[in-house]
Amino acid sequence: MSDDPFLKLWPMMPPQITITTGEIGNGKSTFTQNTGASPDRTCVLDFEKSQKGDDDQLHFGMYTDVQAEMTAKYPNGFTRLQLYDYFVAKSNEVPAGKFDVIVLDNASILEDAITAKVETNPKEFGLSPNQITDGGGLKWGAVKDLYGYHLNRLASKCKMVFVVVHLRDKWNGKKPMLDEYGKVVREPKGKDTLEQLSSLFVWVTTGTGGVPWAKVIKARMARKIWVADPANPPEGVTPEMVAGQLNGEPGNIIVQVLPPRLPKCTWPAIREYMRNPVGFRELRRDEVLSRQEMSDDDRLKLRALAAQNEADAAASRLAESEMRSQGQGRTTTRPTSMPLPAPAKPKVGTLEWAREMPHPKTRLPLGEMTRDKWQALANWADSQTNPKVEPLKKALALLLAQPLPAPNAPTVREDIPEPPEPADSQDQDGSQDDQPV
Secondary structure (H helix, E strand, C coil): CCCCCCHHHCCCCCCCEEEEECCCCCCHHHHHHCCCCCHHHEEEEECCCCCHHHHHHHCCCEEEEHHHHHHHHCCCCCCHHHHHHHHHHHHHHCCCCCCCEEEEECCHHHHHHHHHHHHHCHHHHCCCHHHHHHCCHHHHHHHHHHHHHHHHHHHCCCCEEEEEECEEECEECCEECECCCCCECEEECCHHHHHHHCCEEEEEECCHHHCCEEEEEEECCEEEEEECCCCCCCCCCCHHHHHHHHCCCCEEEEEECCCCEECCCCHHHHHHHHHCCHHHCCCCHHHCCCCCCCCHHHHHHHHHHHHHHHHHHHHHHHHHHHHHHHHCCCCCCCCCCCCCCCCCCCCCCCHHHHHHCECCCCCCEHHHCCHHHHHHHHHHHHCCCCHHHHHHHHHHHHHHCCCCCECCECCCCCCCCCCCCCCCCCCCCCCCCCCCC
């Protein structure tokens, strides 16, 4: 066991890069302060004076009011590129090993500064001016790589890095997008970039009594348990886990730690999940997102699941009807001169499509595998940056979005009315070339 007072608090290693988002005033900054690290072991780069009052009370080991320093240096205003250069210089001043926690709050403006760096110096990132003007994947790939470089560099100087970002309205042309409940769709600024770089990504909301709850957008946190003898696994590891993940051979079992919904988004609560992962039991009702709490993407997954269930039920009723007709002598025949039509490919984004997605190595359909195997494969896929892995990630997310069955309790909370039928999703290429190692 480590002698480090901060690490002694953790049953597992803390998430190295944590992204925190939510509406203003919902406890994002407070969440960064309550890891158990002492204030003198905390460094805050404050881009919008969010924690200035907290520093006056807690006296952080290093506190920087970015706006005040930039205004003093550039009294007539500063550019995004000047902010980038300042951030690099300030990051260099942070000594390695002095702090347990480094906080970037609010870092939404930082992504703008990093984007300006790439736009101003395309050759430095192997791009042409035209590729910058096009604003395509190459440009944003360079932005993501540069952002990741700086976050990982800070992470090498401490034990936890926090990136706090605001929400923004999601737009469709000149109008904000509305969900089926008539509410404007909100999303974290820089979500795609930060989701890939993060170890933990939570959307914090004020709960009952002021205690925040959170939607877990991403959690690259898993308990790994060595199984030397699959016939006699350690306590808590079920035969289904062994069969699904190890196929009867020695190896590591991967156990999901956090639920989709954190009823209490506090670090003591998260550490308790580390001690007792949800992968060892059924989800509780308050650990499942209601339909209204889900994002637009989550609702699409749920509606696809409901549509598939209805299609399966309709096919079952049709088969039963045909069997009754044949039993009464009313059989139907097909013309032998006409070839049977090929089965229709499932629509991309549906549960059937996800089930038929082949495992990148064994080529077995994902639908023939266990949930434990899905989770293990998802952990591998999250670590990949190849865009060819994205369809696999989407398929696994759809499969893992299915609630775990709980005895005598609904798997989806029913306190929100059913949404309307979904619109057709757009087809995508579901092929997979990369293989997990």
